[in-house]
Amino acid sequence: MGEDRRYPFCEIDQEECKGCGLCVASCPAKVLEIDQGKLNSKGFHPSSYKGQGCLGCGNCFYTCPEPGAVTVYLKGYVPEEVK
Amino acid sequence: MARPAVLRKPLGFVGRYEHKPGAEKNRTHYCPGCGHGILHKLIAEALEDFEITDRAIMISPVGCSVFAYYYFNAGNLQVPHGRAPAVATAVSRANPHAVVMSYQGDGDLAAIGGNHIVQAANRGENIAVFFVNNAIYGMTGGQMAPTTIEGMKTTTTPYGRNPLTDGYPMKISELLDSLHAPVFIARTSLHDPANIRKTRAAVRKAIQYTIEKKGFSLVEVLSMCPSNWKMDAVSSQEWIRDVLIPVFPLGTLRDRGSEAVEMKRPVPTFDPAKVREVLGVGGGKQKALARRRVDPKYADPSIRIAGFGGQGILSAGTAIANVGLEYGYNVSWLPSYGPEMRGGTANCSVKIREGSIGEPEATQPTVVIAMNRPSMEKFEQILKPGGTLIYNSTLIEVEPGRKDVETWAVPITGIADGLGNTKVQSMVAVGAFAGVTGLFGLDDIKGLLPAMFESEAMVLLNEKAVEAGYDYVTGMRR
Amino acid sequence: MMARKLMKGNYAAVCGAALAGCEAYYGYPITPASEIAEAAAAIFPKLGRTFLQAECETASINMVYGAAGCGKRVMTASSGPGISLKQEGLSYCAGSALPCVVVDVMRGGPGLGNIGPEQGDYNQVVKGGGHGNYRVIVLAPNSCQEMCDLTMLAFELADRYRNPVFVLTDGVIGQMMEAVELPEPVTIFPDKSGWAVRGTADTHHLINSIYLAHDELEWWNNELRKKYEEIEKNEVRFEEYMMDDAEYALIGYGCVSRVLRSAVEEGRSKGAKLGLLRPVTLFPFPSKRISELPDRGVKGILTVELSTGQMVHDVNLALCGKARSDFHYRVGGNLPSAAEILDRVSELYGV
Numbered sequence A: 001m002g003e004d005r006r007y008p009f010c011e012i013d014q015e016e017c018k019g020c021g022l023c024v025a026s027c028p029a030k031v032l033e034i035d036q037g038k039l040n041s042k043g044f045h046p047s048s049y050k051g052q053g054c055l056g057c058g059n060c061f062y063t064c065p066e067p068g069a070v071t072v073y074l075k076g077y078v079p080e081e082v083k
Numbered sequence B: 001m002a003r004p005a006v007l008r009k010p011l012g013f014v015g016r017y018e019h020k021p022g023a024e025k026n027r028t029h030y031c032p033g034c035g036h037g038i039l040h041k042l043i044a045e046a047l048e049d050f051e052i053t054d055r056a057i058m059i060s061p062v063g064c065s066v067f068a069y070y071y072f073n074a075g076n077l078q079v080p081h082g083r084a085p086a087v088a089t090a091v092s093r094a095n096p097h098a099v100v101m102s103y104q105g106d107g108d109l110a111a112i113g114g115n116h117i118v119q120a121a122n123r124g125e126n127i128a129v130f131f132v133n134n135a136i137y138g139m140t141g142g143q144m145a146p147t148t149i150e151g152m153k154t155t156t157t158p159y160g161r162n163p164l165t166d167g168y169p170m171k172i173s174e175l176l177d178s179l180h181a182p183v184f185i186a187r188t189s190l191h192d193p194a195n196i197r198k199t200r201a202a203v204r205k206a207i208q209y210t211i212e213k214k215g216f217s218l219v220e221v222l223s224m225c226p227s228n229w230k231m232d233a234v235s236s237q238e239w240i241r242d243v244l245i246p247v248f249p250l251g252t253l254r255d256r257g258s259e260a261v262e263m264k265r266p267v268p269t270f271d272p273a274k275v276r277e278v279l280g281v282g283g284g285k286q287k288a289l290a291r292r293r294v295d296p297k298y299a300d301p302s303i304r305i306a307g308f309g310g311q312g313i314l315s316a317g318t319a320i321a322n323v324g325l326e327y328g329y330n331v332s333w334l335p336s337y338g339p340e341m342r343g344g345t346a347n348c349s350v351k352i353r354e355g356s357i358g359e360p361e362a363t364q365p366t367v368v369i370a371m372n373r374p375s376m377e378k379f380e381q382i383l384k385p386g387g388t389l390i391y392n393s394t395l396i397e398v399e400p401g402r403k404d405v406e407t408w409a410v411p412i413t414g415i416a417d418g419l420g421n422t423k424v425q426s427m428v429a430v431g432a433f434a435g436v437t438g439l440f441g442l443d444d445i446k447g448l449l450p451a452m453f454e455s456e457a458m459v460l461l462n463e464k465a466v467e468a469g470y471d472y473v474t475g476m477r478r
Numbered sequence C: 001m002m003a004r005k006l007m008k009g010n011y012a013a014v015c016g017a018a019l020a021g022c023e024a025y026y027g028y029p030i031t032p033a034s035e036i037a038e039a040a041a042a043i044f045p046k047l048g049r050t051f052l053q054a055e056c057e058t059a060s061i062n063m064v065y066g067a068a069g070c071g072k073r074v075m076t077a078s079s080g081p082g083i084s085l086k087q088e089g090l091s092y093c094a095g096s097a098l099p100c101v102v103v104d105v106m107r108g109g110p111g112l113g114n115i116g117p118e119q120g121d122y123n124q125v126v127k128g129g130g131h132g133n134y135r136v137i138v139l140a141p142n143s144c145q146e147m148c149d150l151t152m153l154a155f156e157l158a159d160r161y162r163n164p165v166f167v168l169t170d171g172v173i174g175q176m177m178e179a180v181e182l183p184e185p186v187t188i189f190p191d192k193s194g195w196a197v198r199g200t201a202d203t204h205h206l207i208n209s210i211y212l213a214h215d216e217l218e219w220w221n222n223e224l225r226k227k228y229e230e231i232e233k234n235e236v237r238f239e240e241y242m243m244d245d246a247e248y249a250l251i252g253y254g255c256v257s258r259v260l261r262s263a264v265e266e267g268r269s270k271g272a273k274l275g276l277l278r279p280v281t282l283f284p285f286p287s288k289r290i291s292e293l294p295d296r297g298v299k300g301i302l303t304v305e306l307s308t309g310q311m312v313h314d315v316n317l318a319l320c321g322k323a324r325s326d327f328h329y330r331v332g333g334n335l336p337s338a339a340e341i342l343d344r345v346s347e348l349y350g351v
């Protein structure tokens, strides 16, 4: 399998996110931002990934207080379904 | 433990938070930016990585993390405020194979539960304690915690914490570090990714040591409480860095993991044979001694034995009760206990009856054995008319006051001294009691002595004592 | 059956616990209950069972909570001041439906009082001294044999109802020695895998007393109440002595009941038709039996306590004003004598 250019990348579950901004502050690549234009069902402006530039450092994952709000797909990640 | 190619919600969490009431089963109950969630994630990740979700047990405290049990894929106990270390102690001992974790805030651990954490640490309980220091009471709305720093405004220190009236911030890690038993103590912080990783390492070490049964570990984590600090999450991290850390320096205070030995816990037995053996009760019914013919005056005696501490008052009573039991009578023995004993006096009631025994106290004794003068003066007064008073004439130089009772002056202490050991005066008294009442046979008592005394020498000496008491009173009768 | 052995009531309670399969003892010393801790310290380790002297009674009841939550038969023991401290944990045990056994060897109060025998803990134990709507089953032994037997029964009832059970006794019964015949050890234990946390994949249970939603907490309180009604239906125990033709009933529990027994015997020998009704369970209380006394020809009822009027309220509730109810008490460590009771009886009823 050839290398997918998207990796590494960060995925935010915007429903679970509480918009605290800790992930944004923790990102060395500055590729996360609070999406002021969006509100989730709980009324938070969620974080969002700018779509490219993630370094796969994991800072956002470990800094986020919500168990499942942040997922970081590292290089070489093989999705469950093709394993 | 290869680093996973994806960083996702750890399996140390449950998928949906079914214990959480209401519809929102996919978000925690914590405020945005709260440090509790970060620490939860580090723990949950370790549970997954160490493959211990099956045998993990989480103790949830009272505080904002009271609902930790919503989240952890583990056995869960929610417990009273501050008591988590006590509960964890028993949980760990009940399930030695389990990995028991106690999760506590600074009000919970350092204030109301202050003694429990110190004692659990001092016992070296095999538990991992995660201690969230956010310098405040989160759940109840921002009151002062033991960890609140000097000058810090809280709802109960509206003018700032004044050390002169409110004390100083408590450094729990340093406090516990003064104890011998703990294996691992570290203080870490959640204020930036590098420190979160250090926290992660400390959490894993604590859990690792618990898995290895090395004893007590505590990780104190400086943690954001944006809601009660009235700051946003990012400023809260900065406040930890700039203000809290200077008061609570970070670092590993102790790591004795390499020296610690694996803790062994006993395996309980319920084997009936073993239980019987340990309770010291032999099998079949013992054969009662043949009853003796007793003058009705002495039948069913209600006995009061009194003297000063050290005269063997209670053991004389025990011996009489034991012998009575061997004859198949119902017996009871009731000591005076407590302050009276401290005053140096002792007395006990013994009842020996054919029928069942009602009140155990000899309130109207039929026999009084008085070993010193105050005891005689006190107890001859309640002696039943026509009753029997045996008194220690070695120490009691006056005549008894009662004229309506039978009196026996027996130099009990003197006889014991003559045998070379004052201590046997209790058995001299037993012998005298047997001789006067005829309730017990001399040889029967002698036969029971080996069960009452450990060494052969003591058995022989006490045999002589019983005999001397017995002979003295039977000699008087003759 | 095993042979009879002379032992203290406190010691007998530990024998009963060991025989009942009690796996852990968590306690803190206090006179006149300390021999229970001491006996457990001597006996339990020999059986591989846990004995731990906790830092305080609050800790020990929470250790009990922990062990009970893991499905272990567990006990603690104390006296008045220590029982006061245990009340928080007891409420949590009841709220989380955890079976456990607590022995209270009562002493004199209030405050530090003294260590003489008293029955002043009746209210805090029988009425539930902790917060919330809960009850505990209360067994009241009056002999060393019963200290053993009722402690064994306490473990059984605790498991049957998943509820704390008290063995409520006093300094006299705890400190006295009598012959005890130890029953056979229990070998069959209830299966608790459906709720106890054992540190295994299939016991990822939750031990908890929190019900945030008002309706849910109301439901849980109703469940508890149903359980207590069930207990009241099934578990009332009492003992009667010469009650068949009694004209005057003496009511008392624990060591008092022994004095009353002596009083009944002495009274009968003088022609007074006395009888004794002794509650063995204080919750559930033998209210029905007491309420029947007037119809059985009982003309006077004298309740005697080592407290200044605690159980007598339950007697009066049962009687509902249908019969004359009198009260006599001694406190401070003093016991009434049988003679004193007979004097009181003749003063009250002219017999």
Ligand SMILES: Cc1ncc(C[n+]2csc(CCOP(=O)(O)OP(=O)(O)O)c2C)c(N)n1
Binding pocket: B062, B063, B064, B065, B081, B104, B105, B106, B107, B108, B109, B132, B134, B136, B137, B138, B139, B140, B145
């Ligand atoms: C016996 C008792 N006293 C008081 C309370 C009220 N209470 C609940 S949480 C809490 C303080 C918790 O603070 P902390 O342990 O610092 O945890 P945090 O909420 O900050 O995480 C208090 C006092 C209680 N539940 N029980």
Ligand code: SF4
Binding pocket: A009, A010, A026, A027, A028, A029, A030, A031, A032, A053, A054, A055, A056, A057, A058, A059, A060, A061, A072
């Ligand atoms: S993994 Fe690192 S670089 Fe990528 S988004 Fe998260 S913090 Fe930014």
Ligand code: SF4
Binding pocket: A012, A016, A017, A018, A019, A020, A021, A022, A023, A024, A046, A047, A063, A064, A065, A066, A069, A070, B033
């Ligand atoms: S740290 Fe988590 S909760 Fe906070 S904004 Fe980022 S994704 Fe949302």
Ligand code: SF4
Binding pocket: B029, B030, B031, B033, B034, B035, B036, B064, B134, B138, B139, B224, B225, B226, B227, B228
């Ligand atoms: S009050 Fe503070 S500690 Fe509690 S959840 Fe909110 S931020 Fe966290």
